[in-house]
Amino acid sequence: MKKISKGQALTESIIMIPVMVMIFVSIVWFARILITRQQLVTAARYGTDLILYTNLNEGEIRQEIRNYLTHHWIKGRKLEASKLGEENIKIKIEGYSIPDFNFDDLMNPARIYDSLKLTVEGLLAPHNHTSWVEISYYFEIPRILSFMSNSDKFYISGRSEVLAGTGCKGGNHRK
Numbered sequence: 001m002k003k004i005s006k007g008q009a010l011t012e013s014i015i016m017i018p019v020m021v022m023i024f025v026s027i028v029w030f031a032r033i034l035i036t037r038q039q040l041v042t043a044a045r046y047g048t049d050l051i052l053y054t055n056l057n058e059g060e061i062r063q064e065i066r067n068y069l070t071h072h073w074i075k076g077r078k079l080e081a082s083k084l085g086e087e088n089i090k091i092k093i094e095g096y097s098i099p100d101f102n103f104d105d106l107m108n109p110a111r112i113y114d115s116l117k118l119t120v121e122g123l124l125a126p127h128n129h130t131s132w133v134e135i136s137y138y139f140e141i142p143r144i145l146s147f148m149s150n151s152d153k154f155y156i157s158g159r160s161e162v163l164a165g166t167g168c169k170g171g172n173h174r175k
Contacts, residue, residue: 025144033139033156035077040135040158043068047133048162051093058091065089065135083137090134132161 043065050061066089070081136157146152 044160
């Protein structure tokens with residue numbers, strides 16, 4: 001009876017080792033995905049802050065975001081620069097702000113109409129006046145988990161939007 005139970009325990013252990021390894025690899029891999037997703041969202045928010053508070057153009061903001069995620073001075077986890085090309089960092093800078101209004105405009109009905117029209121348009125359709133940054137990054141699926149998918153990689157992304165004209169005093173000055 002003891003020989004049978006020893007053999008059964010050995011067989012169960014041999015079967016459970018690969019299962020435990022797969023569970024451990026899955027936990028670590030999904031944790032990396034979640035951490036990378038958070039890094040992408042943070043970098044996208046950094047990009048929208050750059051849109052609002054600086055005079056940088058799209059290329060300069062793209063380079064700042066790339067440095068934010070991959071620079072060699074970063075302590076801790078950094079992403080691979082080769083996976084952050086032009087097509088992986090998308091930026092839209094929309095210039096819109098509520099027009100300035102002064103007392104001289106009270107005598108010019110056309111200027112009052114234009115100011116009110118732009119203000120109402122911005123309030124009714126704010127999605128037409130948003131600036132945004134979207135960053136995508138791809139992960140390769142580990143071989144031990146390749147049975148879960150048909151492809152060998154997949155993309156995750158982070159996005160941040162901001163209503164143009166908000167933020168610093170005077171709004172977004174790009175037109």
